[in-house]
Amino acid sequence: MSSGQATVSDHGGCAALLSAEDLPDGLVVANDQGRVITFNRMAARLTGVPADHALGKDFRDVLPLHDPEGRDWWKCTDPYGGLRIRVRQPERRLLMPDGRELMVAARYVRDTPCGEVVRLVVTLRDASSRATSERSSANLVSMVAHELRSPLTSVKGFIATMLAKWHRLTDTQKIFMLETVNADADRVTRLITELLDVSRIQSGRMEVRRQLVDLGERVRRIIAGRVAAGEPEDRFRLDVRGPLPEMWLDVDKIDQIITNLVENGLRHGAGTVTIVIEPYKGGAAVSVRDEGEGIQPEAVPRVFRQFWRGKRRGGTGLGLFIVKGLVEAHGGTITVGRAPSGGAEFRFTVPAGTPEFV
DSSP states (O other): OOTTEEEEEOTTSOEEEEEGGGOSSEEEEEOTTSBEEEEOHHHHHHHOOOHHHHTTSBHHHHOOOBOTTOOBHHHHHOTTSSOTTOOEEEEEEEEOTTOOEEEEEEEEEESSTTOOEEEEEEEEEESHHHHHHHHHHHHHHHHHHHHHHHHHHHHHHHHHHHHHHGGGSOHHHHHHHHHHHHHHHHHHHHHHHHHHHHHHHHHTOOOOOOEEEOHHHHHHHHHHHHHHTTOOGGGEEEEEOSOOOOEEEOHHHHHHHHHHHHHHHHHHOOSOEEEEEEEETTEEEEEEEOOSOOOOGGGGGGTTSTTOOOSSOOSOSOHHHHHHHHHHHTTOEEEEEEOTTSSEEEEEEEEOOOOTTO
């Protein structure tokens, strides 16, 4: 058996041969002399070093790794020397000479506790996904700080003014300040709700509590709310086509999806916002269309990403990302395209679902 293979047993007791080539990560193994004896295909892809050039070479020549400060990682860690109680190096980001970033972890294999190192086992992973995740987290923190600063500054300013000058303010001024504080508090609450939704979507913890939902009635309620808030009634059109099956959905999340898409059409589109509801493969499809400029084809792949915002930059850029997550939590899909009227069309489909007690 080669050094890159091991025998394992499956549940049926049958022996199976596990190869280093089957591993999803790069694997490099050096013997007690520091010579590379295993260098799998993923290691070759991540480092750019062909396997036949690596085998038999000193591990330091094959993997000339440096930390972000430019220090030679192998000189700093000294796998075959140093303290004999060491058994591993935790994963960290390191650099190859050509600038490739790798996530590297190492294990020191000793035949006896505190004995000599007989094998050095190094695992390699692409650092780009970790860097993307860290950039996303940094962007989220920056966005939250920016979005919170404005309403909290306003709330602090108005409250300080009312406390200091209450008796000198007119009733009109007091009402204006309190209404502003109330609106800013609502804005902060919405932001916190969005952040919680993002967290649940990313961690896969979004719960769907199903109940019987009349999609047409939900849309009518949302339109009525927008009209009550001051939008012209003729700005909306609802088109329910054909009878729908019984739809078992999470009513709050469906309201959130439709509200977000309607508000998106009002804010970024123009003309009439049309909502079309129709049967679709044992469930329903809902299309929200506007008569604006639409979304440029090159921007379509980015629409449902975090922090994407259209030409009229505003909001957190999380709304459509959350909408996609809520639709997918129902087992549905969402797409964006060109509406018949020339504007944008967001179309999502959801299966009919079943009651939770079935």
